[in-house]
Amino acid sequence: MKFISWRIAAAAALMTAATIGRHAPALAGEPLGAKLLKETCARCHTASPSGGFERISEQRKTPEGWELTISRMERFEQVKLSAAQEASLVKWLADRQGLAPEEAAPFRYALERRAVVEAPDDADLAGMCASCHTYARIGLERRDKGEWLKLANMHLGQWPNIEYVATSRDREWWKLASTEIPAKLGAKWPLVTKVWTDWQTHQHVNLAGSWRVAGHRPGKGDYAGDLVVRSKGDDHYSIAYRITYADGTKLAGQGSAVVYTGFEWRGTVRLGREEMHEVYALSTDGNRLSGRWFLDGQDGIGGDMVAVRGANAIAGVEPPFIRLGKPSRITVIGSGLNGTVNLGSGIAVEKVLSATPGAVTVLAAAAKDAPLGARMVAVGKAESANALVVYDKVSAVKVEPEIAVARMGGNGGPIAPALSQFEAIAYTKAADGAPLRIGPMPAKWLVANFDETAARDGDAKFGGHIAPSGLFTPGPAGPNPKRNGYDNAANLSVKATVADAGTMVEGAAHVYVAPQRWVDAPIR
Ligand code: HEC
Ligand code: HEC
Structure with missing residues (x-):
């Protein structure tokens, strides 16, 4: 499927992230962003006391966050922008009213589209505000109390049933959403922060060059x-x-x-x-x-x-683990590498197999008594903390992602199936008995019914299949005549078996096979 614009997609009732990553035309004369704000947005968003535009100047967010808002202006307010204009405006706003690196850090998983189970730091807030979309969508915005309240008003106005959805109806939703919640959000995620004020003085770096x-x-x-x-x-x-x-x-x-x-x-x-x-x-x-x-x-x-880039920088260590005993190859990838490889106490670098400024490959052996756990890797002056894990044996396997949602699709319909890639992560026991992550290992895969209901409905038979690489493909969309006309929705376990020196170690994850996603916002 093409990476289509949210706005064009909206017309086709298919929405995906759009302009982020597309490039805007080179700017000449009056910056296009400033011009668009004046010509397209000021019609409704009048001059604000702060010298900007009402509402627009009173919030900060990520490029994806701005794209989400602007796309709503296009869908609800008949704002018309070309893809290039939208890209310029997103850039203009994200540059001037973005988030500092520290502010975006806790929620990058949502921007990176990782299949993670969120762990909100405030259960009340999550109950009120994270039942329809992620908690990250909120944590990736900054506003004061009054602006958070206006957002709550927008929600109630657009979705009057909001008080009756799951986790809303068991409390006085609007009473809280119009009082305590905006106050809490304004205190937790305010418009003006020191990290953002500091970040604004940061010079944009030119990234041209070799990496x-x-x-x-x-x-x-x-x-x-x-x-x-x-x-x-x-x-x-x-x-x-x-x-x-x-x-x-x-x-x-x-x-x-x-x-x-x-x-x-x-x-x-x-x-x-x-x-x-x-x-x-x-x-x-x-x-x-x-x-x-x-x-x-x-x-x-x-x-x-x-x-x-530059001198003495490590990008990665591959593989990022070494087993006690027999020697194995370890490659350190980096830039401007120069000097001897040091893998820490108990690991002998037996031979340098190849060495360039961009990669050094060594044959290394971990002694029987080498300390287990993650350690620093160094090449000359270049250092990378926790880059190599020493282990003795695989004692457990966890499958990542732990919970995934695969979506039916294809079968002549407009939406392709959404696949899930699983991976078997080996763990060992640290000296204190705590589980210690080793890293990904090859595994044998199978899908099974998650519970009795799934077994009764034959979910494992219809829900999809898993390839030797751990790639799960859900069943086709639409009614399945072999299933009394039901579709291929399923509740499945994904099981991995890792062979470790003759011992089989198993792990499992949970995958739901769900209907297609018809509306897909840039931040879910
Ligand atoms: C036809 C009138 C109209 C135009 C034109 C318009 N907006 Fe809006 N805008 C609104 C209304 C009404 C709201 C409040 C409802 C909402 O948030 O959807 C709003 C809300 C907003 C908000 C607050 C959203 C939030 O999450 O609280 C922002 C930011 C915004 N607009 C940006 C823009 C930008 C940027 C443009 C120009 C590309 C624009 N608007 C053009 C009517 C308009
Ligand atoms: C009933 C489901 C629902 C609940 C509950 C809900 N939201 Fe939303 N929220 C939405 C939808 C849908 C959108 C996307 C609006 C659009 O189409 O652009 C949205 C958008 C947002 C945005 C992005 C705003 C923008 O400018 O695009 C933020 C931030 C947000 N919600 C915060 C909250 C907060 C804070 C609460 C709790 C007070 C909350 N949400 C509760 C459904 C919900």
Whole structure:
């Protein structure tokens, strides 16, 4: 499926994230963002006491957050913007009224589209406000009490049944939403913060140049390679990758990226036959990018990525674990690497197999009494904390994501199925007995009925299937004649078995096979 604009998609009743990562035209004369605010928005949003535009100037959010609001102005207020104009406006607003890195950090999982179970830090707030969308959607905005109240008003006006939805109807929803909740939100996530005031003085860094990348794609493995970034001005870049996976697969491709708010990298790249979207954060020194990329239209499939540049920088260690006893190959990927490899006490570097400034591969052996757990890896002056885990045996397996929602699709319908990629993560016991994460390991996969109801309905038979890579494909959309006309909705367990020196260790996750997602906002 093409990465279509939210607005065009709305017309087709199909909504996906849209302009983030697309590039805006180069700006000349009066900045396009300022011009659009005056010409398109000021019609309704009059001058505010703060010197800006009422409502618009009184909130801060991520690029995706601004896209969500602007798309509502398009859907509800007949605002008409081209995709390029919308991109310029999102950039203009996110740069001037964005979130500081520290403010976005706790909720990056939502921007990165990770399949995580949220852990809200305020149960009352979550009960009131996180039953229809994520808690992250709220935590990624900053406003004062009055603006949070207006947002509550908008909710009640647009969705008058809001008081009757799950977790609303068991309390006096509107009474709380119009009093305690805005006060709490205004105190917790206010418009003016020191971190944001400080961040605004931060100079935008030019990212042009050569970077070294390392990462991991669940279902496929570790990868390493090069990223070349060329500036097109105004935080817009063209980018080119050359990547090699641990299994030998080589991929090359190109794309573009935009950096919002001085650190929010959003890219779109075609690598081999796949198109992917990148959601990375830039470190304060401007020399490290990290985050997650995911396939266009399939955000259940993606990978982690770290890119570094300059001297003495480590992007990753592959594999990120070593077993006591027999020697194994360890590669440190980085930029400007120079010097001896130090894997810490109890690990002997027996031989340097290859060494360039971009990667050093060694044959290393962990002594029987090497301390178990995560440790620092160093190459000369380059250091990376907790980069290598020493273990003795696999004592448990956890499947990630722990809970996933796969969605039926295809079968002649307009929406493709939404797949889930699972991965078996091995754990060992630390010296104190606590579970210690080792890392992803190859596994044998199967799907099973989650409970008796699922067994009665034959969910495992109809709900979907899992490939040897751990990729789960849900059943086709629409009524299934073999199932008395019901669709293929299912409640399943996904089971992984990891073989560890002759011992089989099992782990499981939970997957719901659910109906299609007809409305997909940039922050769920
Ligand atoms: C035709 C009138 C109209 C135009 C034009 C318009 N808006 Fe709005 N806007 C509204 C109304 C009504 C609301 C309050 C209801 C809501 O939030 O949906 C609103 C609310 C907002 C809010 C507050 C949203 C929130 O989450 O609390 C922002 C920000 C905003 N608009 C931005 C814009 C921008 C940017 C533009 C120009 C691209 C724009 N608006 C153009 C009518 C308009
Ligand atoms: C009944 C379901 C529901 C509940 C409960 C709910 N929301 Fe929302 N919220 C929505 C929907 C739907 C949207 C998307 C609006 C749109 O189409 O742009 C939204 C959008 C938002 C946005 C993005 C605003 C923007 O400008 O786009 C924020 C922030 C938000 N909600 C916060 C809250 C808070 C705070 C509460 C609790 C007081 C709350 N929500 C409770 C359904 C809900």
